[in-house]
Amino acid sequence: MVGRSLREIVWARLRRDRVALICFAILVVMYLLAIVGPYLLNALGYDPYTFDRAAISNSGGQPVLPNGGIEFPKHPLGVEWGTGRDIMAQLLSGLRISLIVSTSATILTVLIGTVVGIVAGYAGGWTDQILGRLMDLVLAFPFLLIVLALSGVMTDRLTAMGVPEGNTSRVLYLILVMSLFGWPYLARIVRGQVLSLREREFVEAAVAMGAGTPRILFGEMLPNLWAPILVYTTLTLPSYIGLEAALSFLGVGVLPPDTTFGAMLANSVSYFQVVPLYLFIPGGMLVLLVVSFNLLGDSLRDALDPKAIH
Amino acid sequence: MVGLLFLLSLAVFFLFNLLPFDPARLTCGKVCTPQLLEQNRHRLGLDLPPWDQYLAFVRGIFFGRIYAPDQPFPIVCHAPCLGYSFLRHAEVTTLIARALPVTLWLTLGGFIVWITFGVVGGIVAALRRGRWQDRVLMTVALFGYSMPSFFIGLLLIFFVILQLQWLPFPSASAVQAGPFANPVKFFQTMILPWLVIAILNAAFYVRLTRNQVLETFGEDYVRTARAKGLPERTVVVKHALRAGLTPIVTAAGLDIAYLMGGAIITESIFSLPGMGSLSVNAVTNYDLPLITGVVLVAGIFIIAMNLIVDLLYGFLDPRVRIG
Numbered sequence: 001m002v003g004r005s006l007r008e009i010v011w012a013r014l015r016r017d018r019v020a021l022i023c024f025a026i027l028v029v030m031y032l033l034a035i036v037g038p039y040l041l042n043a044l045g046y047d048p049y050t051f052d053r054a055a056i057s058n059s060g061g062q063p064v065l066p067n068g069g070i071e072f073p074k075h076p077l078g079v080e081w082g083t084g085r086d087i088m089a090q091l092l093s094g095l096r097i098s099l100i101v102s103t104s105a106t107i108l109t110v111l112i113g114t115v116v117g118i119v120a121g122y123a124g125g126w127t128d129q130i131l132g133r134l135m136d137l138v139l140a141f142p143f144l145l146i147v148l149a150l151s152g153v154m155t156d157r158l159t160a161m162g163v164p165e166g167n168t169s170r171v172l173y174l175i176l177v178m179s180l181f182g183w184p185y186l187a188r189i190v191r192g193q194v195l196s197l198r199e200r201e202f203v204e205a206a207v208a209m210g211a212g213t214p215r216i217l218f219g220e221m222l223p224n225l226w227a228p229i230l231v232y233t234t235l236t237l238p239s240y241i242g243l244e245a246a247l248s249f250l251g252v253g254v255l256p257p258d259t260t261f262g263a264m265l266a267n268s269v270s271y272f273q274v275v276p277l278y279l280f281i282p283g284g285m286l287v288l289l290v291v292s293f294n295l296l297g298d299s300l301r302d303a304l305d306p307k308a309i310h
Numbered sequence: 311m312v313g314l315l316f317l318l319s320l321a322v323f324f325l326f327n328l329l330p331f332d333p334a335r336l337t338c339g340k341v342c343t344p345q346l347l348e349q350n351r352h353r354l355g356l357d358l359p360p361w362d363q364y365l366a367f368v369r370g371i372f373f374g375r376i377y378a379p380d381q382p383f384p385i386v387c388h389a390p391c392l393g394y395s396f397l398r399h400a401e402v403t404t405l406i407a408r409a410l411p412v413t414l415w416l417t418l419g420g421f422i423v424w425i426t427f428g429v430v431g432g433i434v435a436a437l438r439r440g441r442w443q444d445r446v447l448m449t450v451a452l453f454g455y456s457m458p459s460f461f462i463g464l465l466l467i468f469f470v471i472l473q474l475q476w477l478p479f480p481s482a483s484a485v486q487a488g489p490f491a492n493p494v495k496f497f498q499t500m501i502l503p504w505l506v507i508a509i510l511n512a513a514f515y516v517r518l519t520r521n522q523v524l525e526t527f528g529e530d531y532v533r534t535a536r537a538k539g540l541p542e543r544t545v546v547v548k549h550a551l552r553a554g555l556t557p558i559v560t561a562a563g564l565d566i567a568y569l570m571g572g573a574i575i576t577e578s579i580f581s582l583p584g585m586g587s588l589s590v591n592a593v594t595n596y597d598l599p600l601i602t603g604v605v606l607v608a609g610i611f612i613i614a615m616n617l618i619v620d621l622l623y624g625f626l627d628p629r630v631r632i633g
Binding site for chain 2: 133136137139140141142143144145146148149150151152153238242245246249250251252262265268269272273276279283286287290291294295298
């Protein structure tokens with residue numbers, strides 16, 4: 001029997017998992033849409049910022065055509081109430097912002113969490129004590145409340161530090177605050193793993209052969225940590241997508257003329273009795289995105305589980 | 311515990327009070343001369359060095375506080391004084407005390423629904439592992455926790471209130487009056503918010519309970535219990551579930567603590583005047599003393615709940631009982 005590495009086993013398991021493959025495909029399409037979608041639409045003549053006065057009524061601003069002004073090929077998903085901006089173009093630019101915020105925030109969270117976790121677990125002693133206290137403190141902050149509470153002032157501060165005003169600093173704020181208050185969860189997991197890895201023979205061997213601390217931490221330990229880190233990443237990303245949407249819904253995300261799923265849903269509140277599609281289009285997109293990530297994360301977790309029977 | 315509380319108060323205070331904007335200017339009114347601004351700053355105690363401001367804040371929590379006692383109309387803030395909202399002309403403690411019962415009812419009702427559905431669903435899924443009951447429950451659970459809470463809330467409003475008209479629009483005053491003043495109205499308003507909280511959380515607890523029960527099913531003592539000939543019900547509830555309860559209690563404790571600090575989104579969708587709405591209001595109005603107070607109280611809930619959970623471990627799991 002040929003020995004297989006964990007990576008090979010995981011790949012083999014994932015390839016057999018139809019749900020995982022479908023979700024992966026959906027997510028690849030989503031990322032592609034977020035990257036090239038807006039350019040493509042621009043080339044085809046759709047634009048999220050252009051007002052279309054012809055598509056909305058002069059009195060009241062409601063879309064002229066039924067179902068939110070759906071009209072092929074001009075406005076395939078309808079137009080926004082009051083402005084006549086194209087919903088499909090808005091949806092894609094919202095997808096882009098949502099993925100930029102959640103992906104960058106996740107990368108930063110995982111980076112901070114991993115480094116702090118490894119250092120705390122390996123150094124032990126008072127370094128571990130101090131970092132542990134810091135994690136307790138950060139975890140004692142009510143997450144959503146703090147993101148909300150700091151939004152105004154921190155955005156101003158970022159602007160004062162030279163970040164372009166408006167949505168650039170707002171997006172940067174979201175990324176920073178999510179990662180600065182989100183890392184302790186992963187740091188705790190990694191720390192626990194490192195504590196047990198530290199006693200293993202291969203680390204002992206590395207120490208005996210005179211390897212330096214950075215080499216032990218990142219050369220020997222990190223490769224053994226990637227399973228929990230990967231699982232945690234797939235859990236964090238969808239939760240950040242939801243968080244960004246919630247913040248935009250509450251009005252602390254990006255500002256008009258840019259828009260995201262959360263902001264579109266917040267707008268829909270005034271109109272969805274008349275045009276239910278305003279609720280279902282961005283909401284459906286959001287749920288599809290989060291469900292795909294969660295299903296893929298589940299499959300990945302199962303595939304990485306050495307105890308699982310396949 | 312006390313150390314953490316101290317650190318929290320320090321962090322919250324300096325996070326919000328040393329930021330580059332000026333509460334004195336915000337409450338100064340339309341015609342703001344430099345003298346008025348200076349006077350205002352003195353009234354709010356902002357002319358003191360930061361460290362003294364923090365000490366005054368902490369002293370206020372224990373002994374109460376009087377703002378600008380040398381001025382003609384000093385503002386008195388009574389003993390647990392978390393600050394004074396100059397925008398609303400009210401003590402922060404009073405505002406929180408008014409909002410807290412609403413959040414408490416919301417959390418309590420939501421908790422009862424979600425823990426019932428979560429634990430029962432989880433046990434059923436574990437017992438019927440691999441069969442259709444399990445699949446259906448796990449699919450529903452996955453969608454449940456993948457749905458952003460505000461989207462669930464909007465969907466419920468759309469279908470239950472607008473389309474089917476099974477319930478009237480939520481009434482903030484009925485909630486504020488509590489369940490005993492007008493029970494029918496209270497429940498009509500609270501059912502949907504409870505459901506939102508329950509759907510969101512139950513989904514997670516179904517998965518958690520299922521995993522815990524499945525894990526303990528493999529343990530020797532469960533086999534022993536079965537071998538003794540105990541009825542299956544006793545085996546599941548008394549042996550399998552009991553041992554797997556610890557992580558469920560941990561998670562529930564933290565979730566309750568977070569909700570008590572304000573179910574921000576649920577409250578804002580159904581316009582319930584609880585802690586969440588209070589904090590959103592404070593944030594949009596730049597009401598610094600109120601923000602500081604709300605965040606601090608929410609943080610205290612989290613720290614206190616962690617302690618309670620730690621104490622509960624001893625009752626639940628004989629292995630961690632100390633002495």
